[in-house]
Amino acid sequence: MEKFETLTGIAAPMPLVNIDTDMIIPKQFLKTIKRSGLGVNLFDEMRFDRQGNEIPDFVLNKPQYRETEILVAGDNFGCGSSREHAPWAIKDFGIRCVISTSFADIFYNNCFKNGILPIVLPKEAVDVLMKDAEKGSNARMTVDLEAQTVTSSDGEVFSFEVDSFKKRCLIEGLDDIGLTMEKASSIDSFEAKASAERPWV
Amino acid sequence: MSSPKTLYDKIWDAHVAHEAEDGTCLLYIDRHLVHEVTSPQAFEGLRMAGRPVRAPEKTIAVPDHNVPTTAGRNDPKNMTEDSAIQVAALDKNAKDFGINYYPVSDVRQGIVHIVGPEQGWTLPGMTVVCGDSHTATHGAFGALAHGIGTSEVEHVLATQTLIQKKSKNMKVEITGKLRPGVTAKDITLSVIGETGTAGGTGYVIEYCGEAIRDLSMEGRMTVCNMAIEGGARAGLIAPDEKTFEYCMGRPHAPKGAAWEAAVAYWKTLFTDEGAHFDKVITIKGEDIAPVVTWGTSPEDVLPITATVPAASDFEGGKVEAAQRSLDYMGLEPGTPLSEIEIDTVFIGSCTNGRIEDLRAAAEVVKGKKISVKRAMVVPGSGLVRAQAEEEGLADIFRDAGFEWRLAGCSMCLAMNPDQLSEGERCASTSNRNFEGRQGYKGRTHLVSPGMAAAAAVTGKLTDVRELM
Numbered sequence: 010m011e012k013f014e015t016l017t018g019i020a021a022p023m024p025l026v027n028i029d030t031d032m033i034i035p036k037q038f039l040k041t042i043k044r045s046g047l048g049v050n051l052f053d054e055m056r057f058d059r060q061g062n063e064i065p066d067f068v069l070n071k072p073q074y075r076e077t078e079i080l081v082a083g084d085n086f087g088c089g090s091s092r093e094h095a096p097w098a099i100k101d102f103g104i105r106c107v108i109s110t111s112f113a114d115i116f117y118n119n120c121f122k123n124g125i126l127p128i129v130l131p132k133e134a135v136d137v138l139m140k141d142a143e144k145g146s147n148a149r150m151t152v153d154l155e156a157q158t159v160t161s162s163d164g165e166v167f168s169f170e171v172d173s174f175k176k177r178c179l180i181e182g183l184d185d186i187g188l189t190m191e192k193a194s195s196i197d198s199f200e201a202k203a204s205a206e207r208p209w210v
Numbered sequence: 211m212s213s214p215k216t217l218y219d220k221i222w223d224a225h226v227a228h229e230a231e232d233g234t235c236l237l238y239i240d241r242h243l244v245h246e247v248t249s250p251q252a253f254e255g256l257r258m259a260g261r262p263v264r265a266p267e268k269t270i271a272v273p274d275h276n277v278p279t280t281a282g283r284n285d286p287k288n289m290t291e292d293s294a295i296q297v298a299a300l301d302k303n304a305k306d307f308g309i310n311y312y313p314v315s316d317v318r319q320g321i322v323h324i325v326g327p328e329q330g331w332t333l334p335g336m337t338v339v340c341g342d343s344h345t346a347t348h349g350a351f352g353a354l355a356h357g358i359g360t361s362e363v364e365h366v367l368a369t370q371t372l373i374q375k376k377s378k379n380m381k382v383e384i385t386g387k388l389r390p391g392v393t394a395k396d397i398t399l400s401v402i403g404e405t406g407t408a409g410g411t412g413y414v415i416e417y418c419g420e421a422i423r424d425l426s427m428e429g430r431m432t433v434c435n436m437a438i439e440g441g442a443r444a445g446l447i448a449p450d451e452k453t454f455e456y457c458m459g460r461p462h463a464p465k466g467a468a469w470e471a472a473v474a475y476w477k478t479l480f481t482d483e484g485a486h487f488d489k490v491i492t493i494k495g496e497d498i499a500p501v502v503t504w505g506t507s508p509e510d511v512l513p514i515t516a517t518v519p520a521a522s523d524f525e526g527g528k529v530e531a532a533q534r535s536l537d538y539m540g541l542e543p544g545t546p547l548s549e550i551e552i553d554t555v556f557i558g559s560c561t562n563g564r565i566e567d568l569r570a571a572a573e574v575v576k577g578k579k580i581s582v583k584r585a586m587v588v589p590g591s592g593l594v595r596a597q598a599e600e601e602g603l604a605d606i607f608r609d610a611g612f613e614w615r616l617a618g619c620s621m622c623l624a625m626n627p628d629q630l631s632e633g634e635r636c637a638s639t640s641n642r643n644f645e646g647r648q649g650y651k652g653r654t655h656l657v658s659p660g661m662a663a664a665a666a667v668t669g670k671l672t673d674v675r676e677l678m
């Protein structure tokens with residue numbers, strides 16, 4: 010997995026609440042058997058009309074946001090389905106960090122498995138960063154995972170919480186299947202004990 | 211004496227295979243359900259790393275999302291090319307990795323969350339995962355059931371565990387009796403209306419109370435199915451005699467002495483008196499009305515007797531979202547919900563595609579004709595379909611003008627050809643009314659099976675109680 014340490018880049022504002030996984034990547038793009046190449050379909054129905062033309066009003070279509078690497082979003086980002094195509098599409102577009110007051114659980118987890126950092130901040134902080142993101146490409150935010158901070162283009166610093174295990178995996182780019190396999194003996198002994206206690210499972 | 215535990219605590223504790231100092235656990239997984247959309251990349255990952263499936267006997271696969279629900283679907287030529295590729299990939303992966311499989315041609319095929327319980331794979335006290343958010347459905351059995359992403363699917367295939375931290379406990383109690391015409395779907399939508407779609411984030415919900423106890427297993431599955439729409443990763447209902455009766459005799463349920471031992475254990479699966487919940491919500495059963503959604507979030511719930519709200523009725527970020535919903539849904543504030551005309555009715559999905567749902571809809575439809583452009587019933591599995599035919603429900607639907615389809619996800623998410631066209635308005639028994647969910651610019655109103663049937667008959671969103 011690609012490592013995530015620090016990131017300085019353009020942030021795009023998407024203040025809409027409850028942005029769901031059907032908006033992030035509509036189902037017609039779930040028929041792939043690969044993980045790559047979904048960036049062109051990110052936010053498809055908001056981004057393109059039916060003829061495939063860009064909708065100029067949509068934030069990521071605006072010239073100043075084409076190179077967006079950070080998304081500042083409304084509450085409850087990523088709600089809906091478990092489709093990992095959502096973080097795949099986000100990552101493939103070039104976005105490595107999403108900031109919101111809250112994320113849907115499965116989406117939040119899926120981000121970490123794909124080198125994307127989802128950051129939860131209180132509403133007041135997200136409001137400040139949303140305003141900052143509205144400034145366009147001149148305003149670059151900095152995210153520092155080791156220090157657990159987001160710094161606005163004006164130098165205002167916000168600290169965030171992140172699970173220590175998830176943080177380590179992201180910073181070191183660890184493959185968690187490999188990590189779990191190192192604990193195979195614990196799994197073996199659990200399995201033996203459980204199948205004695207609950208043989209019907 | 212140990213401190214009192216919730217049902218969630220008990221199942222969790224019984225499945226921790228390893229705990230790190232920071233509380234990160236490896237949770238052992240008893241059943242892993244797999245479908246064609248979220249699994250190809252996971253199997254590919256195993257192949258690339260040269261890893262086998264650790265417990266193929268606990269892994270069950272069925273194609274459901276992509277499959278057409280019309281005759282002749284065993285022939286891949288009748289699927290779109292990319293759908294056929296995904297289904298063929300699952301066929302191959304199931305065979306190569308030696309997992310349990312119900313192919314499209316098998317009468318037991320159906321929606322993964324309907325097939326699991328039906329075949330007795332889902333049992334009380336288990337941990338169940340699937341690369342699908344509606345895995346919450348299995349919580350109706352008192353099983354801890356999570357939806358997971360594809361990387362986690364690969365993790366479970368390889369290790370039979372999931373890396374997890376424990377969630378918080380939430381209790382949702384529905385007291386007293388439901389009024390006539392009010393169903394499990396109305397309960398679960400009303401809870402989301404109350405908590406919002408993020409209200410359950412970080413929690414596992416235990417549903418309890420008299421109204422929940424009174425529900426059949428089918429109804430309980432409907433309630434738990436939509437725990438995810440409330441933001442919770444899992445919903446739980448303590449097992450009881452109804453649960454045991456449902457499980458008994460199912461192909462993969464234990465038999466004989468093993469059954470007795472299992473039941474004895476299952477009877478210990480309840481929340482102890484005095485156990486701690488981090489959040490408690492109580493709703494009176496008699497306060498719940500038949501509801502519909504008006505917007506594009508499952509929290510946009512109102513009783514059918516209400517009117518379309520205005521964006522100004524909301525606060526904060528929801529104002530913009532509500533306005534966007536109203537525009538998308540093509541609705542004027544102040545319009546009575548019961549005057550909204552419907553083009554299409556969809557009865558099916560893992561929320562409401564079980565036999566009891568079809569019975570409830572058939573009761574409303576019986577002897578009447580539809581007055582919508584199209585109405586379809588898509589049974590949740592081949593076995594539900596067969597049973598409905600045997601009970602004469604299929605004839606009732608067909609006589610009324612419904613299409614009687616083969617099993618699958620169908621118009622719940624419209625990955626197969628069953629889709630809404632632009633602006634088409636649908637009364638649907640599924641679980642998501644998101645923009646574009648049932649087809650590009652399609653408009654979805656979520657309802658119970660009885661309400662969907664009533665809409666089919668009158669051509670408008672209708673209070674099912676008027677037809678009872």
Ligand code: SF4
Nearest residue numbers: 344559560619622623
């Ligand atoms: S019926 Fe709908 S919600 Fe259920 S598994 Fe299929 S697509 Fe998902």
